[in-house]
Amino acid sequence: MDLSPQLTAKFEKLQTSYPVKRSALIPMLMYAQDEYGYVSDEMIAELGRRLDLNNVQIEETLAYYSMLHRKPMGKHHVQICTNVACMLKGGYDLLNRAKKRLEIGHKETTNDGVFSLEEVECIGACTGAPAMQVNYDFYEELTPVKFDRIIAELDAGRRPTPEAVISGALHERHPDETPLISRRWGMKDSHKIDVYLIQGGYQALEKALKEMTPEGVIEEVKKSNLRGRGGAGFPTGMKWSFVPKDSPKPKYVICNADESEPGTCKDRPLMEMDPHQLIEGMVIAGRAIHSHHGFIYIRGEYRYVLDIVDAALAEAYARGYLGKNILGSGFDFDLLAHTGAGAYECGEESALMESLEGKRGYPRIKPPFPAVVGLYGCPTIINNVETLSAVPSIIREGGDAYANRGTPKNGGTRMLCIAGHVNRPGIYEVPLGMNMKKFIYDVAGGIPGGKKLKAVIPGGSSCPLLAADEIDIPMDYDAVAKAGSMLGSGGMVIMDEDTCMVDMARRIMHFYAHESCGWCIPCREGTSWLRKTLERFHAGMGRPEDIEMIADLAKNMLGRTFCPLGDAAAMPTISIMKKWRGEFEEHLKGRCASKSAGLLVGAR
């Protein structure tokens, strides 16, 4: 088929950018869709020719990703988030407003093809909730009025200015904050290499390359007690040391920037305001494990972030911080930013690798673990954006100094997003081990309207929820675990006393059912069953036996699914059923803790 010169150039570059051609498939599908609005049969044939794939290989891959479409969408694809943080701030009101204003429903397109509407899962704008995306543009802190204004602008052929940076990232620093990896946020042009260099950028890389051995780098990271910031909290230095040194295969470094855990939006500002810090961290990681190739897998929704990272990569190449013989050390490292296409499951490390290989994002059987058999079957380390962004600081100030910023075994600072019912939703960098209650009330300003706190999601919606009387604890991995939950990805969502926990359980399960990859039975069928039951229950058609059944089903998913997504769906559900069982019983009697009960009847 005839492609525009730009798309042809893009394709040709992508086709040759990866060690295995098929890896280019998802980015090529995304860029093709950007130009044509959808992926046509002809485009599939074209991509098949270019990548030596048959059409079923392409069809099955694209069918997996929720951002890829086989039918034309509207010129302005309006995507409204109703996930937990947005829901608490009126996401559903917004969705209803959109349906009325655009006169279309979920996944429908206006007759003139100008607008299409989709209710989407967490888009990583929790601290700016409620939020939406129009194509790739973020609009946050929306109200129905603001929404109407945006639509009117679009209708008039203008592009309303999207958010400059994510809402809630730039705020007056609280005295208890200890900005380390976020310290350049708010500086003018902080994403540019010149600013980064003035601020001491790439000095850690120079140190790692010229003064340290690869083993020394790993030792320093071990000393720092840095633990993975993606959710599981695995010690980073140890992970790096698992890479077999004598393997003749190439080794890879992957940055997991598929930030999709509901409530979490810290990687987005880390990349948009300080991409060079991440790049520097990745080159150091490459040096540590003798890798010469890295990838930054950025979720598809963060296209503008990808563009910023791409620009930063170009700068780093131009200045010799990437490519051949970096800083004259003889060390080579290539780094590529790669776009996802809408799939929460791809945040799971092995599913991400499958996706990066251009396939459906199914998780892989473990063991073997990625450090031994990862991307393209080669040893691979994969770390979260925040984890890798901390590496330059660790090398610069030393592992011990970094460790001392936190509590024992929980080194350093932590980026925390706090959203929902708080006065100052935002992204804060605090020492690991700060008291949770203090964080919610002092740093984030407490609950609006003087209302009482009901529940806290401590680190993304996969974590068991904590009740108001359980939050007087230090926020480090071990203490939160002791309290029966997890520090997770650092995405806190706060619920006030008027929140309906039945609705919360429903919305959480809705998300996991939507994102279940379908690989294993308990997750695929369990999340779908629980979603339907919770929807029915919340809509007022619950039966007394449902309460026991919901808890029972969740418990029987736990620990039996292929990957942690099943656990992620089960854990919050189990905690809600245990701690707020009373609300379910009240629902049976037609009473609800919040006014939101009944909202769903007729509205959805």
Added chain:
Amino acid sequence: MAEQKLIKLKINEREVQVPQGTLVIEATRRIGTEVPSFCYYPGLSLQAACRMCLVEVEKAPKLQTACTLVATEGMMIRTDTEQVRQARKYMLEFLLTNHPLDCPVCDKGGECELQDMVFRYGADSSRFVEEKIHRPEEKWSELVYYDAPRCILCFRCVRVCDEGMDVKALGVGMRGANSVIIPNRGDHLECEECGMCIDICPVGALTSGTYRYKTRPWEMSYVSTVCTHCSNGCKTTLSVRNHEILRSNNRDLSGINKDFLCVKGRFGFDFTKHPERIRQPMVRKGDKLYPVSWEEAAQAAATKLKAVYDASEKDSIGFIGSNRASNEENYLLQRMARATFETNNIDHHRTVDYTGLITALGERAGDSLLTMEQLYQSKAVLLVGNDPTNQNPLAGWQIRSGIRHHGTKLFIINANEIRLKRKATQFVKVTAGQEAAALRWLAHEEGQLSPAVVEQLVQLKAGLEAESDVAVVFGAEVSGAAIAPLVTFGSKLPGKTRYLALGDYANSRGAADMGVLPDRLPGYAYVGNPQAHEAFEKLWGCGAIPTKPGLTTPQMVKAAQAGKLKALYVVGANPLAHFGTLGYGRGQLELLIVHEMFLTETAKVADIVFPAASAYEKDGTVTNTSGEVQMLHKGAEVMGPRADFDLLRILSHQLEKLGRGKAFHYKTPAAVFEEIRTAVSGYNVRPAGLLTGGAEPTHVQSARNGHAPYDVPVGLIRSAKDTLFTSGTLGRFCTMLESLPEATTEP
């Protein structure tokens, strides 16, 4: 090969010893403990998706999937604890939430793995009260239907199509609970139509166009026999109701083919009830064939044969045997030629040069032939000519499986870019007809080949020399004198080189083994060899068998044109279509007798036509192209036709009455096979192996031939060039195969 280390583990307190690297699920099966699973399928990649095989492992905090867990020394496994039972129960309850429970009308009802599992491990009730996800059924091809709601997403079909068949026609669409299997052409399939996906499906999600909604599994009887199409000898199970074949598959995974069957083996059985099937004997009166009684036809045949014999010179009668008839039938036919009519004018359509291979191997023949299992086990394969994917599907499957399971190296010399090329370690392209030259080069480094080809052959030779126990596989492109250099080259390779000639049709190997050849007695003994003669003359109680080689099939057809051959007796062959150009006709034959299922070009011009039973309608044995004997079992019953065995027996009695030869006193094909076991070289196989449904390798020796002359004129060995969708004359009457769009597109 290094000896495999054994380790000990305990399963339910019982000690089990298994080779290192064994999966726990296999270890449990070894002691007969069932650990249920849907997605685990031996030979395909691991999935751990269905979670049915969760077991307790001592010291592990969570249940583990037995299908991905490698057994280790001292491991303690429990497969029947409360926790395990509960996990299985929940998995099944989850599975049934979107499964339609339309078992009463589902084809799979009664033989469904999900049904069995729920029966054994499931709960007695379901708590699911929500709406099920529904989707309409889809017709993907004439043969494959997909019912998404029934699909439990075990992905066996996707894997067998990709990993097993290397076709990659199936994929997974959507995500989560909405996931479905998708075909490669949007709403339909374009593939080999092998139906592997249907048979491998544990539930009724993929059903067969030929079988669906026809019957219930318990209404049928099951007859295991050998596929009558290509020469690979796949075992197939005929599902028969009221003497009619309704289905053919290999769900018990037995036989040399285990779970493999191609489109012909699985769907090519409808010829049995084709409307054009001949149901009555026919005799020519003038220019027309008229149906007559069996008595009349048999008498006419005997009388006329005797008359020609008496009135003509020696060797005026010719016999053409069949590539599909059983060993017993071919054996009897050549006995009739040699003993009753004292002629060596007996041959068949030769599709590959078995005689040439046996002769070239000489004394090594007995232990140098390669079985299908050995082909799979081979560490390296040299393939010269042929296109196994299309012409010898099981051989192709065995090669692919070997590559997949233990990294078999495949070296190809071929004039065409055959499908196996993409699995090959090295592919050497030669021009058509140059295969022999390439082999001469490999053996003696001489001959005229382009420098480019020589360069590649140097590399191929080095590659093969680095391997041991190489399997040498070749097609009709290599025949006669070209086989000797192949054997010379093979014998120089390290280890034990084995050979496999790839012919066409179910019993082409058997026909050759049984001496349906003008220059070879049964077991490839040269007709000029006095000892061999004596043995058979004694056995059959007949006069001297002529020592001069008889006419080959093309020679017989030519002799008929010239009037030198007066009578031709054809069993299950169509020589006038294969060798004479169509319309060339019967020439000056005074008598043409044909055993046939259909009015073929040859049958149409015959004087007497006997309606013959197909392989699915009779008992006996056949020998596949790798020399493995298997038993045929009568599955279908078609009114009218009779097995060639019966026909030859009846004829022999009629002839004896007229004073020509001795009647055949064998009551059953088994009695003939008993004689074959003692009289034919290499056929002294274990009856127990055959009777229990196995394949027994033959070890044909031609040692006693000495230096028998062997020469193959150009054109004598001809591949049928069948595709996956054709099967010689028989294929023209397989309506289903003919109707497939893929049958008419170029492969």
